[in-house]
Amino acid sequence: MTGVLDGLRVIEGSAFVAAPTCGMTLAQMGANVIRFDMIGGGIDYRRWPVTADGNSIYWAGMNKGKRSLAVDFRKPEGQELLTALITQPGEDSGILLTNFPMRGWLAYDTLKAKRDDLIALNIIGNPDGSVAVDYTVNAAVGFPFLTGPDADTNPVNHVFPGWDVSTGYAAATGLLGAERHRRRTGEGQYVSLSLADMAFATVGNLGYIGEVQINGESRPNIGNDVYGSYGRDFATSDGRRVMVIAVSIPQWKKLVEATGTGEVMAALEAELGMNFTREEDRFAARDAINEHIGAWCAAHSLDDIRTVFDANNVCWGPYQSFEQMVEEDPRVSAANPLFREIDQPGLGRYLAPGTPNNFTAVPREVPRAPVLGEHTDEILSGELGLSDGEIGKLHDAGVVAGPDAP
Numbered sequence: 001m002t003g004v005l006d007g008l009r010v011i012e013g014s015a016f017v018a019a020p021t022c023g024m025t026l027a028q029m030g031a032n033v034i035r036f037d038m039i040g041g042g043i044d045y046r047r048w049p050v051t052a053d054g055n056s057i058y059w060a061g062m063n064k065g066k067r068s069l070a071v072d073f074r075k076p077e078g079q080e081l082l083t084a085l086i087t088q089p090g091e092d093s094g095i096l097l098t099n100f101p102m103r104g105w106l107a108y109d110t111l112k113a114k115r116d117d118l119i120a121l122n123i124i125g126n127p128d129g130s131v132a133v134d135y136t137v138n139a140a141v142g143f144p145f146l147t148g149p150d151a152d153t154n155p156v157n158h159v160f161p162g163w164d165v166s167t168g169y170a171a172a173t174g175l176l177g178a179e180r181h182r183r184r185t186g187e188g189q190y191v192s193l194s195l196a197d198m199a200f201a202t203v204g205n206l207g208y209i210g211e212v213q214i215n216g217e218s219r220p221n222i223g224n225d226v227y228g229s230y231g232r233d234f235a236t237s238d239g240r241r242v243m244v245i246a247v248s249i250p251q252w253k254k255l256v257e258a259t260g261t262g263e264v265m266a267a268l269e270a271e272l273g274m275n276f277t278r279e280e281d282r283f284a285a286r287d288a289i290n291e292h293i294g295a296w297c298a299a300h301s302l303d304d305i306r307t308v309f310d311a312n313n314v315c316w317g318p319y320q321s322f323e324q325m326v327e328e329d330p331r332v333s334a335a336n337p338l339f340r341e342i343d344q345p346g347l348g349r350y351l352a353p354g355t356p357n358n359f360t361a362v363p364r365e366v367p368r369a370p371v372l373g374e375h376t377d378e379i380l381s382g383e384l385g386l387s388d389g390e391i392g393k394l395h396d397a398g399v400v401a402g403p404d405a406p
Contacts, residue, residue: 001065001365003030003355010175011036011086012066012097013106015044017134017161018123018195019099020062021168022175027065028355030362034379036069036082039401041372055346060369064352069380070373070401077399079105084384087115094188097175099123108190117188119178121171127194134161137199142208142219150223167198225290230282232290233319234297241319242297242305249277251315258312259296265289326351340366371403 008031012023020035027033037045041059049057069085071078083105086096094115102108102122112118125132138144138158148156174191182188203209212218224233224243230252231245246252256262265276268288274281282289297305302318309316318324325332334341334351342352345368354366380386380400394400 001030001367003028003362003365004359005029005031006362007092008032008095008179009034009088009090009093010095010097011082013082013100014098015042016047016099017062017164018167018171019097020044021165022121022123022171023066023097024062024064025169025172025355026175027367028365029357029359033066034069034085034375034383035063035066035370036071036073036085037372038074039070039072039373039398045372051347053346057347060344060347061352063369064354065365065367066370067375067379068370068372069376071376072399073105075399077394077397081380081384081394081399083111083114085379087111087118088383089115091183094118095175095179096120097123097171102190112188115188117182117186119175119182119188119191121175121178121191121193123167123171123193123195125194126196127192132196134164134195137163137196140196141199141203146219146221148221148223150221150225152221163195163199163202166202167193167195170198225286226283228283229279230286230289232286232293234290234294236297236302236305237299238301240302242302243317243319244293244297245315246282247279247315252276252282254312254314255293258308258314259293261292261296264292268292337364342366342368344368345371373401374403376400376402 005026008026010023010026010031010033012019012033012035014020014023014035023033023035045056045059046054047056047058051057071081073079073082087094094117096111096119098106098120099122100106102120104110108118108120108122111120125137135157139155144155144157145153147158148154171193174193178189178191208219219227225231226245226247229247231243231247233241233243235241244255246255256265268274268285269276272285272288274285276282276285276289300308305316306318308314320329330336332351333339337358338353338356339351340354341349343349344352352366352368354364358364377391380391380394381388386394391400395402
């Protein structure tokens with residue numbers, strides 16, 4: 001496929017979410033991303049969700065646009081092949097992405113001895129190299145105590161692996177930054193990206209650390225109310241729920257107009273001595289405001305709310321299960337250029353996204369994921385220049401393998 005990163009080549013050794021997200025992000029923008037896995041698949045090859053036949057929908061989703069090399073890198077011959085691939089010359093090559101421990105044959109200094117300007121980005125758990133995953137990191141950053149009902153003091157874990165995903169995107173930025181630095185200076189480098197650091201940096205950037213150190217207080221759990229502004233979930237007359245937001249003054253005025261609550265809000269302002277065009281006043285009076293917005297929503301169906309809110313340009317959104325999202329939301333359909341119907345070996349035909357970046361200079365493509373080992377021979381011959389005979393010997397010795405039968 002073509003794209004804004006056409007020609008850039010990245011070798012990926014990965015598992016789970018963060019590193020595969022980085023590789024897929026680059027691949028969907030046109031980079032030649034070669035993912036290497038053990039013959040038979042790595043530890044995430046059968047990760048749930050899976051089909052009735054045991055084929056991983058997750059693995060296919062995280063590896064779209066990549067090429068797949070199946071190689072036994074426990075064997076010296078496999079390590080030699082990967083070393084040659086990682087350190088291959090060329091201004092667009094010599095880039096490694098991994099969340100594997102970089103030691104032994106994969107140590108940066110060992111690889112750098114083969115190519116001095118090598119770029120390697122290693123995603124790790126804690127900054128000291130100890131083990132951490134999204135769920136253990138999230139437990140440490142305060143959010144579980146803000147998640148869930150506002151009367152509940154027990155921590156509530158999130159389901160979305162937000163730190164993994166954000167780390168994957170940060171890794172893509174880091175690799176592109178290191179590649180630009182090399183183009184300007186000729187200097188390669190080792191980049192370490194800690195999952196925990198990604199989380200702590202985000203918490204700090206959003207003000208949670210400063211809130212404790214400067215104000216001497218910690219953020220309270222307020223349920224689904226939006227902190228410091230106005231927003232809340234409300235039930236509809238037909239058993240659905242909607243999220244309503246009024247962060248800006250125009251958003252607040254449109255919500256009031258759409259719900260016909262202008263007089264009651266003016267009366268509330270007078271009673272409380274507040275001005276609801278001020279965010280802090282809307283937040284302070286949220287319970288009183290919620291009573292009236294909630295009553296209006298409870299008297300209308302979801303379709304009625306959609307009609308009224310969309311006509312008045314209210315900032316809102318329906319709560320949707322995954323099934324409702326797929327069946328009802330036109331944004332999750334082929335009508336959205338983000339998506340295409342693809343035929344994925346082992347899975348069948350289904351809707352898949354491309355890059356969320358809608359570049360105007362190049363078309364957006366939605367390639368499928370490879371079959372494990374699909375490009376083994378192509379990579380060995382095209383990238384490393386091995387002959388058919390040499391490739392055949394590697395197959396016979398169990399060093400490499402071709403496509404894994406779905």
